[in-house]
Amino acid sequence: MTKDINARHTEKMRKIKAARDKMMQTKTDEKGLIIVHTGAGKGKSSSGFGMIMRCIAHGMPCAVVQFIKGNWVTGERKFLTERFADECRFFVSGEGFTWETQDRERDIAAAQNGWKIAKEQILDPEIQFVLLDEINIALRYDYLDIDEVVDFLLHQKPAMTHVCLTGRNAKPELIEAADLVTEMNLVKHPFRDGIKAQNGVEM
Numbered sequence: 428m429t430k431d432i433n434a435r436h437t438e439k440m441r442k443i444k445a446a447r448d449k450m451m452q453t454k455t456d457e458k459g460l461i462i463v464h465t466g467a468g469k470g471k472s473s474s475g476f477g478m479i480m481r482c483i484a485h486g487m488p489c490a491v492v493q494f495i496k497g498n499w500v501t502g503e504r505k506f507l508t509e510r511f512a513d514e515c516r517f518f519v520s521g522e523g524f525t526w527e528t529q530d531r532e533r534d535i536a537a538a539q540n541g542w543k544i545a546k547e548q549i550l551d552p553e554i555q556f557v558l559l560d561e562i563n564i565a566l567r568y569d570y571l572d573i574d575e576v577v578d579f580l581l582h583q584k585p586a587m588t589h590v591c592l593t594g595r596n597a598k599p600e601l602i603e604a605a606d607l608v609t610e611m612n613l614v615k616h617p618f619r620d621g622i623k624a625q626n627g628v629e630m
Contacts, residue, residue: 459588460606461580465563465597468611469629475558475591476503482556483514489556490516490548494541494565494594502626516554518544531568538570549584556589563594566601577604 462478464471482489491507507515520541541562548557565571577600584590592601602608 457587458606459584459586459590461584461604462589462591463563463597463601463605463608464591464593464611465595465602465608466610466612467595468613469616470611471593471595472503472560474609474611475560475593478556478589478591479503479507479515479558483511487555488514488553489558490518490551490554491558491560492518492520492541492545492548492562493560494520494538495561516548518548520544534565534568535570538565541565542571542576546579546583549579549588549590552585554588556591559590559592561594562592563597563601565594566598567594567596573598573600577601580604 464474476491479489479491491503493504504517504519508517518541520537542565545557545559545562548554562571562576566573566576580590581604592605597608
């Protein structure tokens with residue numbers, strides 16, 4: 428009985444591998460991707476920073492432009508600025524969440540400064556991957572012009588440069604322009620049970 432199950436499994440896996448190999452033969456193109464991580468669930472920034480780690484491992488110069496979070500010192504920021512400053516440039520443009528600053532004009536100025544830095548990094552021929560962390564929040568509140576951002580990504584971004592944009596409520600225009608979109612869904616969150624954000628998990 429076990430031999431029969433194993434034999435069927437082996438044959439099934441052989442067919443899957445053959446189909447997969449055939450499919451992969453047609454996937455030969457390369458391009459710089461526009462990547463969007465959005466949704467109410469946790470993990471959007473974490474996934475973006477995971478890609479930064481991959482870039483560093485592959486010797487790909489990269490940059491992070493962090494919107495909104497401001498002086499909130501995260502583990503990713505400490506890790507990259509203290510240990511991988513040569514491999515990854517790190518810029519912080521925001522002054523904190525909008526309910527903390529309570530100053531829309533200041534938030535707009537910070538976001539626009541961040542977008543200026545972002546464009547410089549994306550256009551830099553040395554940089555191969557740029558993470559725009561929480562830019563979707565700035566776009567949601569119209570601190571940045573969505574049409575300008577999309578137009579730049581589609582028509583001015585170098586062909587082989589990857590750009591990842593994170594944050595809740597990604598605008599439809601950005602989702603339409605992107606090559607890869609992932610939505611993180613919220614199933615459970617400890618905050619609902621009175622648990623605060625903790626180092627190593629959320630910061």
